[in-house]
Amino acid sequence: MGAFSWAPPRLCRLLLPLGVFFLFLLYFSSRHLPDLPHSACIWGGRPCPWFGQAPPDKEDEEKIPPRPVSTEMPSYGLTSETPDSPFQEHQFQIQRLISAFKASLTPNEQILLQGYLSGWKELIKFMDALGAAFGLISRETQNKISIMEHHQRGEHGHHYRTVQSMVTFELANGLVGFQFLPEDQPPSGCRTLLRLHRALKWLELFLHKLRTSKKDGDPSQMCAEAYREALAPYHRWWVRQAVALAFLAMPSRQELYRIVSPKGEQKGQAMLLAAIGNLARVYNITQEVYASHGMLELP
Numbered sequence: 001m002g003a004f005s006w007a008p009p010r011l012c013r014l015l016l017p018l019g020v021f022f023l024f025l026l027y028f029s030s031r032h033l034p035d036l037p038h039s040a041c042i043w044g045g046r047p048c049p050w051f052g053q054a055p056p057d058k059e060d061e062e063k064i065p066p067r068p069v070s071t072e073m074p075s076y077g078l079t080s081e082t083p084d085s086p087f088q089e090h091q092f093q094i095q096r097l098i099s100a101f102k103a104s105l106t107p108n109e110q111i112l113l114q115g116y117l118s119g120w121k122e123l124i125k126f127m128d129a130l131g132a133a134f135g136l137i138s139r140e141t142q143n144k145i146s147i148m149e150h151h152q153r154g155e156h157g158h159h160y161r162t163v164q165s166m167v168t169f170e171l172a173n174g175l176v177g178f179q180f181l182p183e184d185q186p187p188s189g190c191r192t193l194l195r196l197h198r199a200l201k202w203l204e205l206f207l208h209k210l211r212t213s214k215k216d217g218d219p220s221q222m223c224a225e226a227y228r229e230a231l232a233p234y235h236r237w238w239v240r241q242a243v244a245l246a247f248l249a250m251p252s253r254q255e256l257y258r259i260v261s262p263k264g265e266q267k268g269q270a271m272l273l274a275a276i277g278n279l280a281r282v283y284n285i286t287q288e289v290y291a292s293h294g295m296l297e298l299p
């Protein structure tokens, strides 16, 4: 087989299809996890009376004045953008990421889910820019966002306005499965958000490593380190192996900076700093809410 006479760098190219195949395997096997049969409910358009007839709870009604979450936010002196063209809609824009996470925090530190999820949608575009091998991770994330949006559209949607109101509502109605994931209910909002919350730490760490990296820094290594710190402890062995393969085929540091900001590295670092600051604030507050209710290890 001539394939084995290839130079070593080619080996990585050989590993990539293998990795993609592995990820597909992972994806299709994950379809059989108890998590996913509900996707029929979520995307099939049938009403799903999961919550039974629990009486509406007036206790935790929101007292926050309505505040529109929009992507047209002030630019904080960091950019002089022209308005988005439809083409740019699909491209990652760090300014939108910053705006969404900034807008998700109210002055009294409530986290608005709408802004939080908009921020995540921008992070998905970022992951998609990291390469095809990130497809599985970004799909799983999209799946979690869909579950959250399903809760928001549901009968009890008004309880899903902020992280805090969601936690209060689900705790008061026994919807948080502390011991196991109930078979006959949708994954709770608390459980679903916890997955996003952990992944947020991973991306926060990765962006931090990217921002503080030297010119010869290797993004694959940064991403893998961030993963080991933030997510690996929650994943099974074979998931960790599959994810490690995805990290092998990442864009160079220079390309990543171009994705972050076309206006040069210095600008990119300023934007990264702003993004990390906003992610970290939202992360820290969510962490406190979850820790104070003993919910950091939901199954």
Ligand SMILES: *[C@@H]1O[C@H](CO)[C@@H](O)[C@H](O)[C@H]1NC(C)=O
Pocket (backbone or CB within 6 Å): 277, 280, 281, 284
């Ligand atoms: C978030 O929490 C970490 C660890 O407790 C702390 O070091 C960091 O400064 C906090 N960041 C923000 C923006 O609150």
